[in-house]
Amino acid sequence: MVAAPGLRGLWVDAFGPGLRTPAEVAQTVSDAAGMGFNTLFVQTVRRGDCLCLQASVPVAADVQPGFDPLAEVIRLAHARHLRVIAWVSVTGAWNASLPSAGAAQVFALHGPDARDSWLSRRPDGSWKSGADAWLDPGIPAAADHMVRSAVSVVKNYDVDGLQLDRIRYPDGGDWGYSPVTLARYRQETGATGTPAPADERWKAWKREQVTALTRRVALEARAARPGVILSAATIVYGNGPADLTAFRATRTYSEVLQDWPAWMREGLLDVNVLMNYKRDGVNGQESWFDHWNAFAGQQRSGTAEVAAGTSMYLNSPEVTAAQAARALTGGLGWVGYAYRTPTSEVYAQRQTQAQGLAALRGVLGSVMTAEGGSGGAVVWTPTPSARRAVLGRVVGTLRVGGLRVDAFAADGSPLGSTVTDGNGYYGFTDLPAGTAEVRVGGQRWSEPLVLGVTRFPNLLLRTLRAGN
Structure with missing residues (x-):
């Protein structure tokens, strides 16, 4: 029986249907409430564009003209007693699959060919990471832009919280070679030449830029909206570490330069949502999942919470339910990724989204309700921090x-x-x-x-x- 109170969240991304029209938003909120979720993590600032009208970044080009998705989600979700966390891709600047938001988008103003480009780069000057361009936390003007983008959402909308996604450097470990970033590094440390990607002093300096960005967003957001829930979607690649020493050997710390245990100790996060995207039954990944959950639970400080974010899109509904149950019985919350692709069959296009949601609903059972399924929906009440x-x-x-x-x-x-x-x-x-x-x-x-x-x-x- 799963009776643990706490967060049961659903990520709603903006790379497909779900947020772009009033009808989509109404269906999204209805589906989430009907399945027993108590919190929606709604993609808001996506790649330098916003699924909203009142932010410092331009409106996404694929949103129905004049429609404010975030405002409508908040209105409908709050009426159903669901919390709304605005999910912000902090360093996101551009994605090849998305339409341009126009001349005001950061990529148009500070992209690869701009004199004052804000993009993170490799040593050879290249800037694409797959289909994406990333802003560099080490560029002061870019950091100012990222803070302003996130905080503008908190200032203008009645959101319950803010989630920081992509608050890191890209995968690979060879990023941060913008001329501005390198010049700052040399000035502040006295280093000469161009550091190698594996240079520990260079990595530590970049890691501090990510932490400083997290710190400023957290404090500016809390100043703008006291009581706002600060969350981050954090990296947990591979197997989970046993302790902090082992954590510092993980890709999280050494490659993408995200020191989220330090953020928790410092009090920057109210909820740490691990992107614990593992597949039970594949190469022992179920133990990787459990190890990361256990390690993160050990890092909690004060009233801060931890939630296991699971990859519904990589798993069957049965595995999703099992992972959610293990997280909840372990004293953590649970967040599923994602509404658009709720099962591996939907992700593989062998099943419609509606079919996937129905299959998932059929197995979640007591995971989504109190007292083993007989006590109704679970209400998540985060403990307010007296900070x-x-x-x-x-x-x-x-x-x-x-x-x-x-x-x-x-x-x-x-x-x-x-x-x-x-x-x-x-x-x-x-x-x-x-x-x-x-x-x-x-x-x-x-x-x-x-x-x-x-x-x-x-x-x-x-x-x-x-x-x-």
Whole structure:
């Protein structure tokens, strides 16, 4: 019997029917509610375009003119007591299969041929990763754009949460070779020449750019909408590690440069949704699935939650139900990918979507309801986090990225250290009540903290002391 309360979510992607017209949205919400899901992860910012009208990026070209998919999802889902998490592809810039959103799309403005291109590149200058182009977190202007895109959704829509997807570098490990990124790396570290992809110092620096981007989005979003649920769709390739030492040997940490355990420890995430896309019965992948779930569960901090995201499109409905049950009985939530392709038969085009949804509905049973199927739908009630955080910025005529910032309590005891991003932003989360002081480059500022995000004034640096 599966009676564990918690998240039962459904990813709704925007690469096919589901969100583009009022009829599609109505069907999507009806199907999800009818199957017992309590949360929709709705693709919103896709590849530099939006399935919405009120964001800082242009409207997707394949949306019915004048229609606002996100607003309609929220209206219908909230009426059915479903939460709506806006799913944002943070570094997404372009996909070959999608129509252009026009001259305002980031790829049109800062694509491969632009003087100020924002794309992540390989050492040879190439920028395509399969059918996609990615923005580089190491380019300050690109990072500003990515933060603004995500936060504009939170500011303008009554979403319950924000999910950060593609908050990393592309697969392969040989990315980040934009001239701007390389120049920043050399300036901030004193390195010379062009680092090799396997250079550990280079990888650590890029990993920090990803974490800094995550930190700023999280704090800006929480400042814009207190109580918003911050989530990330995180990478869990291969077999799960036993501990943090083993994690640092995984592709997650060493290749795509995503240190999500650190994000959890720092309090940047309220819900970590693992993209735990494994196939039971294939090369022992069921144990890989369980190992990642167990490891992620060990990384929880405070009220943060973990959910296993499963690949419904790679599995039979029976396997999907079994994986969901294992996650839930293990104390995690569950999110299925995806509404458009709910079974492997639908993905292989041997079954219609409606047939796949019906087959899935038939086996989920007690997974989707309380008390073994007799207690009705499960309500997910995330525990609100009583967080105190600081968001500030260093400005000046000298470099503002890569500067160490220290935080102290009123009695002088240290609260933590971080480094500024390429735009000079820094932040601290989960601070104790009282007054916090930040120190950087000989400058300092103290401020009493309130629940939520306290914005510190800009700190002007004209000179840097040794060691900064």
